[in-house]
Amino acid sequence: MWELHSFMLYNLLHMAKINHVLILHCWSGESLAHFALLANTRNVFTQFEDLSTRTPLEVQLLSHNVLKLGVFMDSNCGQSESILEVASQKKLFSHRYHWLIYDRQPSVSRMETLFREAQLFVDADVTYAQPSLSSSLFTVTLYDVYNKGRQLGGKLNITVDQEIVCQGVECRVQRYLSDLHARARLQHRKALTGLIMRATAAVNSLPLNTSQEKILAFMETRDQIHLDTYARLGYQSRQPLREMLDCSFEYIFRDRWTDDGNVTGGMIGDLITEAADLSIAPFIYSFERALFIKPLTKFSIFRDVCMFRNPRSVSAGLSATEFLQPFSAGVWLTFGLLLIVAGCMLWATFRMERVSEWKPSLLTSCLISFGAGCIQGAWMTPRSTGGRMAFYALMLTSFLMYNYYTSIVVSKLLGQPAKSSIRTLQQLADSSLEVAIEPTPYTKVYVTTSDQPDVHSLYLNKVAAGSRQSPDRIWMQTEAGVKRVRDSEGFVYIAGVATAYEFVRKYFLPHQICELNEIPLRDASHTHSVVLKSCPYAELFRLNELRMQETGIHFKHERYWMRTKLHCYQHNHSVAVGLEYATPLFILLLGSILLCVGVLGLELLWHRHRHRHRH
Numbered sequence: 001m002w003e004l005h006s007f008m009l010y011n012l013l014h015m016a017k018i019n020h021v022l023i024l025h026c027w028s029g030e031s032l033a034h035f036a037l038l039a040n041t042r043n044v045f046t047q048f049e050d051l052s053t054r055t056p057l058e059v060q061l062l063s064h065n066v067l068k069l070g071v072f073m074d075s076n077c078g079q080s081e082s083i084l085e086v087a088s089q090k091k092l093f094s095h096r097y098h099w100l101i102y103d104r105q106p107s108v109s110r111m112e113t114l115f116r117e118a119q120l121f122v123d124a125d126v127t128y129a130q131p132s133l134s135s136s137l138f139t140v141t142l143y144d145v146y147n148k149g150r151q152l153g154g155k156l157n158i159t160v161d162q163e164i165v166c167q168g169v170e171c172r173v174q175r176y177l178s179d180l181h182a183r184a185r186l187q188h189r190k191a192l193t194g195l196i197m198r199a200t201a202a203v204n205s206l207p208l209n210t211s212q213e214k215i216l217a218f219m220e221t222r223d224q225i226h227l228d229t230y231a232r233l234g235y236q237s238r239q240p241l242r243e244m245l246d247c248s249f250e251y252i253f254r255d256r257w258t259d260d261g262n263v264t265g266g267m268i269g270d271l272i273t274e275a276a277d278l279s280i281a282p283f284i285y286s287f288e289r290a291l292f293i294k295p296l297t298k299f300s301i302f303r304d305v306c307m308f309r310n311p312r313s314v315s316a317g318l319s320a321t322e323f324l325q326p327f328s329a330g331v332w333l334t335f336g337l338l339l340i341v342a343g344c345m346l347w348a349t350f351r352m353e354r355v356s357e358w359k360p361s362l363l364t365s366c367l368i369s370f371g372a373g374c375i376q377g378a379w380m381t382p383r384s385t386g387g388r389m390a391f392y393a394l395m396l397t398s399f400l401m402y403n404y405y406t407s408i409v410v411s412k413l414l415g416q417p418a419k420s421s422i423r424t425l426q427q428l429a430d431s432s433l434e435v436a437i438e439p440t441p442y443t444k445v446y447v448t449t450s451d452q453p454d455v456h457s458l459y460l461n462k463v464a465a466g467s468r469q470s471p472d473r474i475w476m477q478t479e480a481g482v483k484r485v486r487d488s489e490g491f492v493y494i495a496g497v498a499t500a501y502e503f504v505r506k507y508f509l510p511h512q513i514c515e516l517n518e519i520p521l522r523d524a525s526h527t528h529s530v531v532l533k534s535c536p537y538a539e540l541f542r543l544n545e546l547r548m549q550e551t552g553i554h555f556k557h558e559r560y561w562m563r564t565k566l567h568c569y570q571h572n573h574s575v576a577v578g579l580e581y582a583t584p585l586f587i588l589l590l591g592s593i594l595l596c597v598g599v600l601g602l603e604l605l606w607h608r609h610r611h612r613h614r615h
Helices: 002-016 029-041 058-062 080-089 108-116 186-187 212-220 229-245 266-272 329-353 362-373 385-414 425-429 441-449 453-464 480-487 497-507 510-514 537-550 552-562 579-614
Strands: 018-026 045-050 069-074 097-102 126-131 138-147 156-166 169-178 197-204 248-254 293-302 306-308 435-437 491-496 514-520 525-532
Touching: 002 029, 002 069, 002 126, 002 138, 002 169, 002 266, 018 029, 018 138, 029 045, 045 156, 069 080, 069 537, 080 126, 108 138, 108 156, 186 537, 197 229, 197 266, 212 229, 212 248, 229 248, 229 293, 229 497, 229 537, 229 552, 266 293, 266 525, 293 497, 293 537, 293 552, 306 480, 306 497, 329 362, 362 385, 425 453, 425 491, 425 514, 435 441, 435 453, 441 491, 480 491, 480 497, 480 514, 491 510, 510 514, 525 537, 537 552
Parallel strands: 018 045, 018 069, 069 097, 097 126, 197 248, 435 491
Antiparallel strands: 126 138, 138 156, 156 169, 293 525, 306 491, 306 514
């Protein structure tokens, strides 16, 4: 019995690396005391349960918080078979438990009888130990017991592992009877040959009563990537996984991911009720779903946006100061004073140079200075060297001002288009802009059921308030919605970037892409491949999916199906200055003409008044 205790600690501490152990026994008090003392010296936390009593063991087995619990059971005790039945019903033969089952009577047939109908899975960690009666030392033969999936058609697998010999408190491996020790447990069980995995998928482009052959043919196509993008991406990226597992898939097709509650119906309902082993399409991981499912690997980017183009009148405006904006008021005032001073200097120069000739007036001299400032030249220039040098200085200053002015105006016309002042979802909800929404299930459910204040306000103001309109004007197909964004400035379309960007790239000119405004409908996130928390294939799926990501297989599919970035080429077209930019100039010209006509009228009145007084 003492060697058995040493073997137990050797298996639990050195082989399984576990120090929390539940002992299910029918031993004497002396044996228990010896094992407890030996375990205490090895820092092993032990709990003993006597199988000769009727104490229920479900609580001890189920309610533990350790990463992995070791369970030793003497199969020759009275209630051992009932304990195995309870463990099978509660699915306790999983990766969270290391089972060491000791049988004093070597019999492979009894082992098969005990586990033939048990709920064993590919992640089971069950070691069956039988002593060797032919050896003078305490020698134990270990068997690895598992089933790759009884509910999927798997058969019980019992593989002899190794022999352990113990002498006193020391144990060692006498010999290996197979190559199980060479690799990790899942490496030996990674091939699910002959099994049929149950996979659930969501399809919205075809009716559910469509034959499965037509649905599968549609899932294999690579055109019209806006139709069931995530479903077809998941289906095609799962085919290498199926080949790596060497199994077959049996598909369950649904018309949605979940119902309104986020954890019922659709694909997630199949996972939670264990009707399916894996989902084809990815999920957004949320708090409600975290109670039932767990993510394996990152699958793809997920973003919903509200896109619209600025109306031209919004981006430019009819501002009368449009052509004054390149310079501040101080610069314009300084330049104006400089022209007036230069006009006065020209007037003084002309009076000194033209003593006996006709001399321009002060107003005419200021007009010459203003013409030079506008780079229009001058019909009269000074004759003296000093006057000409002063005139050259005026022309040079005007030339520099002109270049600064034109470069700023041109850079403004060629620069980034002005973005809308509507930057948040709440501002969009309060605006007068017309809104349409992509009718994909995940977008539709989020808009109609979200408890976020801004999303709920958007629903009330744009969807519920517009319920009198035709549903086609609110729930608009992706291609039609993107085209209307292109043709109707100020029209807002809410869609996922994975589907909408394909049509934006197809129908928008490059410079029109630069004019797009985007408001996130929700925070950008990633979708994940998920399984039920208690799924026995979770680690096997995760390792294979990581392998596909490392080799670039998944990235190849994601790059083809996901259009998550638009390229803005703003300098590839000629800038057409429209009326919204030229109107301020025409207003200034019209104002100047009216002012000139008014001054001309005053001059005519003044001329008539003087003519009457002379006669």
